[in-house]
Amino acid sequence: MSKEVSLGKTFTAGLWDNNPVLRLLLGMCPTLAVTAAVKPALTMGISVIFVLLFSNIVVSSIRHLLKPHVRILMFTLTIATAVTIADLYLKAFMPEMSASLGPFIPLIIVNCIIIGRAEACASKNGLMVSITDALGMGVGFTLTLCVLAAIREVLATGMIFEKAIPAFTDFYVPWAAMGMPVGAFITLGLMLGAVNMISKKTT
């Protein structure tokens, strides 16, 4: 990426062209695990945005000091620090959500998106580009998570945001499998297929 890359383009790249889940296939584990309902998916997305922003800012600021052979270790430690902050925050202010997400908040440490962006973007670019990139990638990730979670929650329970949908929930027969791992794998597979089809048509 050259210096002239516009910030707007960096931001929108994360949303569609380089969407971390749908295009780069990064961060699959949380994508599949927390998308049984929209609420945990949103919490997860926001936590990832925070961690991504934190690690991109730190890595970008210290990029001139990094030696090649210790850089991965530095990235990992930075990310682990940010994740600890996010985890403690959730435990303190949203204890129920923290309990239901269980180990998946600490597992953000090993989310490939974050270390991938630190390596591919933040360690080569200035602060502004890195921040924009983190926001774009984070929002792209969150949106994908929410769409997947919305599909699964509506099909599994007939409700959205744990609220009934008028004139739909009453006669809808819940499709329990969608709330289980099976639903996650198959829905995401079909979503990837749909994205492939759309991108083929537009080019």
Added chain:
Amino acid sequence: MDTLQTLILGFIGIVVVNNLVFTKFLGICPYLGVSGRIDMAFGMGCAVTFVVTLAGTLTWIIDHLFLMPYGLEVMRYLCFILVIAGAVQLVEMYVRKFFPALYESFGVFLPLITTNCAILGLCLFLNLWGIDSLLEAVVLSVGAGIGFTMAICVMAGIRENLELADVPECLQGAPITLITAGLLTLAFMGFAGMIG
């Protein structure tokens, strides 16, 4: 004999019933990435089994000997990730020295074991489930590794045959793999509730 029973049930439980890949979505990245051929999948499985055993045991010891007595739980994630990174480095050097061909074919996926969620996930689960004997922690770690190896080998076997199938163009590659994984998960759901 109660301990032995707990150990055996725990082992079967984590290999089949609570398989990390199928029920907890851990280790999906290598599961989708390296499952193209059976021999590579098996090699990957062995590497992961080794690392997860080492990491699970070490993190359990560190957690119970250092972090808990001194109230340093805040440092838990930092310590865990350092132990895992160290263990992966060890495996990488070993494989490069003794199995150069395997090392070549793994490519970037070997260092990526560090970011394999199955490993950190297992270390966290050991803590979450409140496992309080070292022996049980070791057995569960080995079980998790074997469970992962089994899952990735089954997947690789299916994908080798899938090469010959006529898949719709937009579903080729990752999408069909995910759908196959979904069906496999469905099959393994049959074991759910077998061991409490």
